[in-house]
Amino acid sequence: MRSAAVVGTGLIGTSIALALSARGVIVYLVDQEPMAALTAAAVGAGRAEEPPEAVDLAILAVPPAELATTLAQAQKRGLARAYTDVASVKARPMADIVDLGCDLTSFAGGHPMAGGERSGPLAARANLFEGRVWILSPHPATSEQAQQAVESLIEMCGAYPLVMRPDEHDAAVALVSHAPHMVASLMAARLEHATESQISLAGQGVRDVTRIAAGDPWLWFDILSANAGTVADSLTELARDLEGVIAALRHLESGAEGESDGGAEALLDVLNRGVAGCERLPNKHGTPKASYVTVTVPVGDQPGELARLFADIGATGVNIEDVFIDHDPGKTTGVVELLVTPEGADALSRNLKGHGRIAIGPPESQPSFRM
Amino acid sequence: MRSAAVVGTGLIGTSIALALSARGVIVYLVDQEPMAALTAAAVGAGRAEEPPEAVDLAILAVPPAELATTLAQAQKRGLARAYTDVASVKARPMADIVDLGCDLTSFAGGHPMAGGERSGPLAARANLFEGRVWILSPHPATSEQAQQAVESLIEMCGAYPLVMRPDEHDAAVALVSHAPHMVASLMAARLEHATESQISLAGQGVRDVTRIAAGDPWLWFDILSANAGTVADSLTELARDLEGVIAALRHLESGAEGESDGGAEALLDVLNRGVAGCERLPNKHGTPKASYVTVTVPVGDQPGELARLFADIGATGVNIEDVFIDHDPGKTTGVVELLVTPEGADALSRNLKGHGRIAIGPPESQPSFRM
Numbered sequence: 002m003r004s005a006a007v008v009g010t011g012l013i014g015t016s017i018a019l020a021l022s023a024r025g026v027i028v029y030l031v032d033q034e035p036m037a038a039l040t041a042a043a044v045g046a047g048r049a050e051e052p053p054e055a056v057d058l059a060i061l062a063v064p065p066a067e068l069a070t071t072l073a074q075a076q077k078r079g080l081a082r083a084y085t086d087v088a089s090v091k092a093r094p095m096a097d098i099v100d101l102g103c104d105l106t107s108f109a110g111g112h113p114m115a116g117g118e119r120s121g122p123l124a125a126r127a128n129l130f131e132g133r134v135w136i137l138s139p140h141p142a143t144s145e146q147a148q149q150a151v152e153s154l155i156e157m158c159g160a161y162p163l164v165m166r167p168d169e170h171d172a173a174v175a176l177v178s179h180a181p182h183m184v185a186s187l188m189a190a191r192l193e194h195a196t197e198s199q200i201s202l203a204g205q206g207v208r209d210v211t212r213i214a215a216g217d218p219w220l221w222f223d224i225l226s227a228n229a230g231t232v233a234d235s236l237t238e239l240a241r242d243l244e245g246v247i248a249a250l251r252h253l254e255s256g257a258e259g260e261s262d263g264g265a266e267a268l269l270d271v272l273n274r275g276v277a278g279c280e281r282l283p284n285k286h287g288t289p290k291a292s293y294v295t296v297t298v299p300v301g302d303q304p305g306e307l308a309r310l311f312a313d314i315g316a317t318g319v320n321i322e323d324v325f326i327d328h329d330p331g332k333t334t335g336v337v338e339l340l341v342t343p344e345g346a347d348a349l350s351r352n353l354k355g356h357g358r359i360a361i362g363p364p365e366s367q368p369s370f371r372m
Numbered sequence: 373m374r375s376a377a378v379v380g381t382g383l384i385g386t387s388i389a390l391a392l393s394a395r396g397v398i399v400y401l402v403d404q405e406p407m408a409a410l411t412a413a414a415v416g417a418g419r420a421e422e423p424p425e426a427v428d429l430a431i432l433a434v435p436p437a438e439l440a441t442t443l444a445q446a447q448k449r450g451l452a453r454a455y456t457d458v459a460s461v462k463a464r465p466m467a468d469i470v471d472l473g474c475d476l477t478s479f480a481g482g483h484p485m486a487g488g489e490r491s492g493p494l495a496a497r498a499n500l501f502e503g504r505v506w507i508l509s510p511h512p513a514t515s516e517q518a519q520q521a522v523e524s525l526i527e528m529c530g531a532y533p534l535v536m537r538p539d540e541h542d543a544a545v546a547l548v549s550h551a552p553h554m555v556a557s558l559m560a561a562r563l564e565h566a567t568e569s570q571i572s573l574a575g576q577g578v579r580d581v582t583r584i585a586a587g588d589p590w591l592w593f594d595i596l597s598a599n600a601g602t603v604a605d606s607l608t609e610l611a612r613d614l615e616g617v618i619a620a621l622r623h624l625e626s627g628a629e630g631e632s633d634g635g636a637e638a639l640l641d642v643l644n645r646g647v648a649g650c651e652r653l654p655n656k657h658g659t660p661k662a663s664y665v666t667v668t669v670p671v672g673d674q675p676g677e678l679a680r681l682f683a684d685i686g687a688t689g690v691n692i693e694d695v696f697i698d699h700d701p702g703k704t705t706g707v708v709e710l711l712v713t714p715e716g717a718d719a720l721s722r723n724l725k726g727h728g729r730i731a732i733g734p735p736e737s738q739p740s741f742r743m
Contacts, residue, residue: 114573124732126670134572165569173570181559181578186646187613188555191547191606193649198536199544201505202485203653206584207552211653213577214646222640226624233621235562240618242558243611250604253597269593275557275585278564282574282582299497307695308686315679324678324695361495 002026002153004056006080008071009033010041012116013087014062015125018046020158023127029056041122055079058150061086065227069097076104083150085111089174090227091138091167105142109151112136112170113160131159138167168231175231182213182221183236189214246271293322294346296339297361298353310337310358317352319345373397373524375427377451379442381412384458384484385433386496389417391529394498400427412493426450429521432457436598440468447475454521456482460545461598462509462538476513480522483507483541484531491588502530509538539602546602553584553592554607560585617642664693665717667710668732669724681708681729688723690716 005021006029007014018028018041028047032038035049042049059081063071065088072084084107088094091110098108113135135155139148155162165173189211192200225232245267252264300306314321323340341349346362353360376392377400378385389399389412399418403409406420413420430452434442436459443455455478459465462481469479484506506526510519526533536544560582563571596603616638623635671677685692694711712720717733724731 114575128670136573163569163572169569173567173573176562176566176570177574177578180562181581183617183642184555184559185577185581186642187610187617188552189647189649190613190642190645191551191610191649192652193645195547195649195652196544198534198540199547200652200654201534202507202544203548204485206556207548208653209580209583210552210556211646211650212580214643215650216647218640218643218647221643222636225621225639226636229621230625233618233625236614236618236621239558239562240611240614242561243607243614246554246558247604247607247611250596250600250607254601254604265593265597268596269589271554271557271561272585272589272592274561274564275582276560276587276589278560278562278566279582279586281563281566281571282579283571299499305686305689307692308682311679311682312686315676315683318676321678 002057002150002157004052005029005154006031006052006056006059007041007047007062008059008075008080009062010037010046010122011062012120012122012124013113013129014060015041015044015046015122016115016127016129017060017062017087017113017154017158019044019125019127020130021154022047024157026157027056037122041125044122044125046122046125052080056081058083058085058154060154064088064223065090065094066223068094069101069103072098072103072108073101076107082107083144083147084108085151085154087111087113088227089178089224091136091165091170092231093227095138095140095167099140105140106144107147108140109143109148110138110140110167111151111155112138112174113155113158115160128159130155133160134163135160136170137162137164138170139164171228171231172235175228175235179225179228179232180235180239182216183225183232184239185211185214186221242271293340294343294362296341296346296349296353298337298339299359300337307337313353313356313358314339314349316356317349319349319352373428373521373528375423376400376525377402377423377427377430378412378418378433379403379430379446379451380433381408381417381493382433383487383491383493383495384500385431386412386415386417386493387486387498387500388431388433388458388484388525388529390415390496390498391501392525393418395528397528398427408493412496415493415496417493417496423451427452429454429456429525431525435459435594436461436465437594439465440472440474443469443474443479444472447478453478454515454518455479456522456525458482458484459598460549460595462507462536462541463602464598466509466511466538470511476511477515478518479511480514480519481509481511481538482522482526483509483545484526484529486531499530501526504531505534506531507541508533508535509541510535542599542602543605546599546606550596550599550603551606551610553587554596554603555610556582556585557592613642664711665714665733667712667717667720667724669708669710670730671708678708684724684727684729685710685720687727688720690720690723 004027007018008031010030010032018030022028022045029052030038030041030047030049031051038049059075061068061071061084068086068088089112095110113130113133115130115133137151152162249264249267298310300310319341321339321341325338350360350362375398378389379402381401381403389401393399393416400423401409401412401418401420409420430446432439432442432455439457439459460483466481484501484504486500486504508522523533620635620638669681671681690712692710692712696709721731721733
């Protein structure tokens, strides 16, 4: 690939442009908002101009609802020899593309599984896709040349291609992204009219469950609308479980206790399946969660406390997979939880204790008692 | 308070015992499992024996369903002059206590809003309650002496008392703890039979939404059963919104688009109320979230990388409220997000750039573009 055009220089488009520019590709930047293309050019993503002749690949980084018309216009003016997109839904835009009579041989859909809470070209970075999965969703009519052009884009961005049909892709993101967003919104919506004293009891659990519900409602409206049927299917199954849970709780409320009755069983069933579902989720490195353990270290809440702790940790040479900091709400003290391999946990605890610190190892190594 | 008895030396009971022992109170440790009491004694929480005479306060740190019988037995043998509990539900255990004919004048219920993912006496720490809210839930018949004994317990543990009626308390924890747990379980349950390729697309969002669903199903069954009616009420409201969302999605799926129609409105309504709900949640220091901003710093994934970063941060003197680490799944690089005050963000970004680092400031300071 020697030349490319990025249409839509937001976070994703600009990050792709940065990655390609870094690999020596000549990148042309196009956006409805000229300032967005100029900003992307200013951070080194390429040239804010229409290409003088057809480029090897055009990346259409526009919202799902605009993809088909953007592709039709681009093909009409001969922007590129091959085209791809980055939209987070695939089936409906593909149907629109077929309906509009676009040339299907030169198009292969794509969806890099990366993003960020921030948007716009200034949040872009060349390594945004490094090590990530990038869904490749060609049409049966897609030419081999077009598919190869997108494969080399994925490789140049440091990502891993995963071929999925549009409907397969949409079912997957409905399950692991769109339905969870909706569930977070539904729970967060219950907090809107909570009393101050109710809110004062909120802890880390409810914060985690609802965190993603803070996302831009219009952006999520677009995403959910474009994948509406599949998300509705996923939420309908969840609604059936929810009905069962409510019935079980009403049953338990009425005083009909005993672990073997229907109420108890239905509730325990969802709790157990929830545990099983959590165990399916990979941690950040794609390894099952169970292969990491937590070491807990109490710390004070003063400037530099974390620096001193991490300096001690650095001296141990143990790699930290994740960090979770839990301050007490008032003041003085909190704990830092460090996610490490089991071998790392031993070395870390021993070394931190050598530095005069308290380090509480994984629960597996401790006897378990009631309450 | 000169003497106390802790009945049930799990995480909460032992942490209370540690806090009281540190303040010079003579603490007697009692548990159905003699090993649990001996372990608590071994970590310095007190004496693993029955008190020779009535103590000033007995803390009954047993499961909600066992509270009433534990109190009745303790009062029968004259264990203490005043009694409290730490159960995470209040109304049903209080009803059981009244039903069993316990002496209500010497009892004032309590619930410290603290805990941990680990259980048992070895996970205990004296500062577990420092700066936390501790619900105080006296009965109308509770004597002033009994209430004062519990108030001084709360003070000695470094917590803040918040008086709530049992039903008020249970409605609050249903909303901010029990319903969120159930929602997390319902979402996680959907992942149990996900395909490997679906799971491969899972990111941080769904991990956060489902994290607490990994909790002990039997413990949560006990908690949810004891607060069944109130949790069912909360989930029934959520189920109504969920029904509306599913209907809206079906409407949007059928192709009836346009922002002013019922489908779009109902979906946007829940998304917007979700955002409003998130804004109600305090961050860890009880300050509205909006008063902190995020600074993002790219880092490598090598031992010592975090230590070097935190050493640089320590040198700036800026206090970090929270840290979020996002590794790329494959290897090499990731980003660290630092939650700081707006003033802190400026100082931090400037200083880190002075150390040759890239530091991306809060989104407010960046222009926003589409996609």
